[in-house]
Amino acid sequence: MSELRQDPATKRWVIIAKERAKRPSDFVRKEPAPAVPEYAADCPFCPGNEALTPNEVFAYRDTAAGGWRLRVVPNKFAALAPDGDIAVEHPEIFTTMNGIGYHDVIIESPLHNETLGTMGREQCEEVVLACAERFAQLARQPHVRYVSIFRNHGRSAGTSLVHPHSQVIATPVVPAHARQEIEEARRYYDDRVRCVYCDILETELRLEARVILDTAHYLTIAPFAPRWPFEMKILPKRHNSSFAELSHGEVRGLAETLCGTLGRLHQAAGNPDYNLTLHTAPLHDSCEDYYHWHIEIYPRLATQAGFELGTGIFINTVFPEDTAAFLREALVECAVEHCAAPA
């Protein structure tokens, strides 16, 4: 018989369908992905093609005139742009706003075939640093109410360019998903005077079954009620509602955790396509006591169909205890010391 599970943070139900149950190894890509070259002449993110992107926001370079290691540029096909002032209108029963905001690309490496799951920790640290730096800049802009950072890896995850990159979109509104997560966290806090994410951290560390990677500052778990096969959640151990306030150690630690987490996914699960999303507090709307920023990773190993889109209930075919064990125990090569050995 199937099992219904409710996520304690969002109260969303999922169905783990035993009739369709699979083993983690069933999801591993059978054919190796086609080889990608280190450099592609027609790639707008490859070195030499800098003129194909809009003017750089900032970059990390060895010397002022030297080659770049990472670039932040506006998205050429930006969904939002910072030109002008906010104009809210209410035609009839509707509400509209002009598309004021920011839409940037973080080009994570000069190498066309690199990815967060394979690059070294030092480079990954620069990606995290660039995210934190751009987050802080955008948080100071007057019309910005939410800064969303995300990464689309692979075609089925919606990326059109292979070259490793993350994206940052700063919106003048607070997204519905943030509102809903924060509202549920507030209810939990009002009931128990506890942060639900702190309770998840404490529980998962004690139970161990869903732990994938445990480092000084972060815990990577397969969540109790995952919507996607191999779904992962990265929780900072320090209670903190916003990504805006990371210490230097937390930046380094996040790089280590991303390296280890995505490295395991890449090597053990055969480099599946995935989306990575940052969940953080809105700006100018404090939820310090009860919200807890985190990262969610959704491998695109299943399709949302009518039931999922209509109800929000996902049917998953693999248990998180199994995917956690599979990733935790996989022998993967990793520069990060405690990633290399099975737990």
Added chain:
Amino acid sequence: MSELRQDPATKRWVIIAKERAKRPSDFVRKEPAPAVPEYAADCPFCPGNEALTPNEVFAYRDTAAGGWRLRVVPNKFAALAPDGDIAVEHPEIFTTMNGIGYHDVIIESPLHNETLGTMGREQCEEVVLACAERFAQLARQPHVRYVSIFRNHGRSAGTSLVHPHSQVIATPVVPAHARQEIEEARRYYDDRVRCVYCDILETELRLEARVILDTAHYLTIAPFAPRWPFEMKILPKRHNSSFAELSHGEVRGLAETLCGTLGRLHQAAGNPDYNLTLHTAPLHDSCEDYYHWHIEIYPRLATQAGFELGTGIFINTVFPEDTAAFLREALVECAVEHCAAPA
């Protein structure tokens, strides 16, 4: 510049991205879809293969011994099953429930290559009748709290079998999406003592720009803030919270509207993959005054990526006024009288 639009019923924001703007015709499938035969020997839903499905729930036949026109059967790989009693458990901070429920398939036609967008109105009426009949049966089952009806058309919409079918899943919990929609409708009602869906109906009928099909009992619109290109909403003109209470005329009318709506999508937009989902009131949880059942259709003409999955804000690249005009004015062949001529 892009435009942010908020859906008045759900309060969800979408971005209509002008920098990426497309015309409706850009979404039309360029190559015709591969031809599908009328009969496939290895299809479990084709006549002659009835033994490959679990025992029939009911069927529509010409005579008791004759061939069937429509069959309702349990899903062979059911996500939920009606065996046993509900057992809710609370291990640690989590909540689980055994997978009690129902998961049926409505085999809509004996013809392997038929679809709701091409079948005649009479056959479509039987599909609607079967949905209503099965909905009523499941609504009477003791543990059922929500009946979800949906249709996945095409591989990218998550279907594995081509043969035309819809699915019904009855869950022992109320889905998050239903709760959220109903909560927003309640707020609107508390503010204005009006149903938001009735206000949408009245407004769209008056403005005309987003109307795709207007029949006696239903209105098909491209919603003001669509998440998907060519997204459509079918609203019953009579305020009614639940699909459980359709009159005979409303069943006939829904068939006519589905025929006309999906026929236009099929013919004018080149038979795109889509998901169709019923949105209706939960059982034993009345929301009569402020909720309004309806159908949503999401053509799979874009990919949800990290931004959409993380925030719930969708980036759409085509205006609903344009897709509505494109579908409304398309010259399509249809047996339904007022579908055949442009509006």
